[in-house]
Amino acid sequence: MSTQQPEETKPEEQLDSALVTARRQLERAATHVDVDDGVIERLKHPTRVEQVSVPLERDDGSVEVFTGYRAQHDDVRGPYKGGLRYHPEVNADECIGLSMWMTWKCAVMDLPFGGGKGGISIDPKSLSDDEKERLTRRFAEELRYVIGPTTDVPAPDMGTDAQTMAWFMDAYSMQQGETIPGVVTGKPPVIGGSYGRGEAPGRSTAIIAREAVDYYGEELSDTTVAVQGFGSVGANAARLLEEWGADVVAVSDVNGAIYDPDGLDIESIPTHEEEPEAVMQQDAPETLTNEEVLELDVDVLIPAAIGNVITADNADDIAADVVVEGANGPTTFAADTILEERGVPVVPDILANAGGVTVSYFEWLQDINRRKWSLEEVNAELEEKMLDAWDNVRTEVEDKDLSWRDAAYVVALSRIAEAKATRGLWP
Ligand SMILES: NC(=O)C1=CN([C@@H]2O[C@H](COP(=O)(O)OP(=O)(O)OC[C@H]3O[C@@H](n4cnc5c(N)ncnc54)[C@H](OP(=O)(O)O)[C@@H]3O)[C@@H](O)[C@H]2O)C=CC1
Numbered sequence: 458m459s460t461q462q463p464e465e466t467k468p469e470e471q472l473d474s475a476l477v478t479a480r481r482q483l484e485r486a487a488t489h490v491d492v493d494d495g496v497i498e499r500l501k502h503p504t505r506v507e508q509v510s511v512p513l514e515r516d517d518g519s520v521e522v523f524t525g526y527r528a529q530h531d532d533v534r535g536p537y538k539g540g541l542r543y544h545p546e547v548n549a550d551e552c553i554g555l556s557m558w559m560t561w562k563c564a565v566m567d568l569p570f571g572g573g574k575g576g577i578s579i580d581p582k583s584l585s586d587d588e589k590e591r592l593t594r595r596f597a598e599e600l601r602y603v604i605g606p607t608t609d610v611p612a613p614d615m616g617t618d619a620q621t622m623a624w625f626m627d628a629y630s631m632q633q634g635e636t637i638p639g640v641v642t643g644k645p646p647v648i649g650g651s652y653g654r655g656e657a658p659g660r661s662t663a664i665i666a667r668e669a670v671d672y673y674g675e676e677l678s679d680t681t682v683a684v685q686g687f688g689s690v691g692a693n694a695a696r697l698l699e700e701w702g703a704d705v706v707a708v709s710d711v712n713g714a715i716y717d718p719d720g721l722d723i724e725s726i727p728t729h730e731e732e733p734e735a736v737m738q739q740d741a742p743e744t745l746t747n748e749e750v751l752e753l754d755v756d757v758l759i760p761a762a763i764g765n766v767i768t769a770d771n772a773d774d775i776a777a778d779v780v781v782e783g784a785n786g787p788t789t790f791a792a793d794t795i796l797e798e799r800g801v802p803v804v805p806d807i808l809a810n811a812g813g814v815t816v817s818y819f820e821w822l823q824d825i826n827r828r829k830w831s832l833e834e835v836n837a838e839l840e841e842k843m844l845d846a847w848d849n850v851r852t853e854v855e856d857k858d859l860s861w862r863d864a865a866y867v868v869a870l871s872r873i874a875e876a877k878a879t880r881g882l883w884p
């Protein structure tokens with residue numbers, strides 16, 4: 458009879474929805490801030506979630522019906538604001554969780570907006586351009602009663618882009634009988650979009666990574682960086698960090714990563730927008746899986762693709778000195794705790810990628826005032842807003858000995874609670 462014991466296997470973490478993670482983060486942060494329990498309870502719930510059916514006529518004449526959502530979380534500081542995501546895993550709970558993160562993100566940046574998020578449960582790669590246009594126009598028609606330039610202002614997110622926002626704006630404007638550019642942001646500049654919006658979430662992620670490197674006493678020119686995802690956020694962050702002197706040693710798309718320990722030529726790699734799934738087509742000394750890229754021994758790790766990639770199952774294997782969240786919700790609640798115990802700082806999404814919504818705010822201002830800012834003005838204002846937000850969060854980290862995430866929540870919750878108290882809203 459064998460006396461050998463079976464090898465003990467750790468059960469895999471059951472991944473929470475964005476909603477559950479957002480609520481757990483809120484509950485944890487609430488212990489560090491003096492805010493009425495009723496307000497915290499209210500903030501665990503959205504104001505409303507609009508669910509719509511979006512019929513689509515396929516190019517072959519057949520009809521399919523998809524489900525779309527718009528979650529509106531809180532508008533005490535201004536109109537709901539946040540992106541529209543086209544992805545197969547979009548559902549109500551994901552949109553609510555993401556809308557909560559938008560509320561905190563706008564408050565951390567001190568923007569006069571609340572939080573919203575929406576999307577359609579669909580694989581955008583299954584759509585021709587004509588199908589994507591018909592789907593987007595119909596989605597805009599179905600959402601017309603809940604959106605508007607002073608009520609709820611959508612923007613791009615995963616699977617949507619400037620062209621999607623142009624169709625959305627046109628469909629809404631046609632229903633209203635006048636051109637209303639301020640109903641969405643992230644449009645092409647020729648129809649009221651802002652210069653720099655496409656690049657902005659990547660730019661802010663790069664700015665925050667640069668500040669984090671400096672904060673922990675390193676030089677960007679001696680820094681190695683790994684980036685998961687090569688889209689609006691990941692590619693722009695990687696390009697800027699390379700421009701500013703860092704060695705970006707690995708980048709990935711949905712199929713895996715390319716790796717060069719001496720640094721990749723980032724500028725030569727097409728972004729998701731220029732050519733989806735192009736990363737793995739490039740020549741590089743080594744290829745890695747998307748799991749392996751997260752475990753590289755680099756100075757800075759930037760997860761910039763999807764949520765729930767750093768989990769209890771790999772948190773012990775994260776070898777980076779600092780994690781800067783480019784994606785929304787890449788770190789699970791359990792992984793966050795493990796990384797904190799291990800002393801690996803995680804600079805949260807609601808600060809790092811907030812450049813997107815910040816330049817959306819600049820775009821909204823330009824639309825309402827019928828003005829155009831130059832790219833230089835946009836980038837200078839963005840830099841200033843990011844450094845202000847970084848300083849505010851850093852102060853909480855230092856004064857209260859908090860994690861970067863808890864500190865960002867403390868900044869956001871204090872502003873939201875004060876706005877509610879001042880308006881006399883309870884809860
Ligand atoms: N766009 C925006 O304004 C903002 C986006 N964000 C967040 O950033 C994240 C990325 O968004 P964004 O850059 O806009 O998205 P994009 O659609 O522009 O790009 C997504 C990138 O991630 C890759 N990808 C997709 N699925 C996976 C996967 N399962 N594993 C690894 N890589 C994958 C894609 O690869 P491939 O090319 O092969 O498809 C692509 O390179 C999301 O969490 C989003 O919510 C945050 C702030 C603002």
Ligand SMILES: O=C(O)CCC(=O)C(=O)O
Pocket residue numbers: 538539540541562610611612613614642643785810811813814815817
């Ligand atoms: O630009 C915006 O309004 C929102 C962008 C967004 O969806 C995000 O920051 O997650």
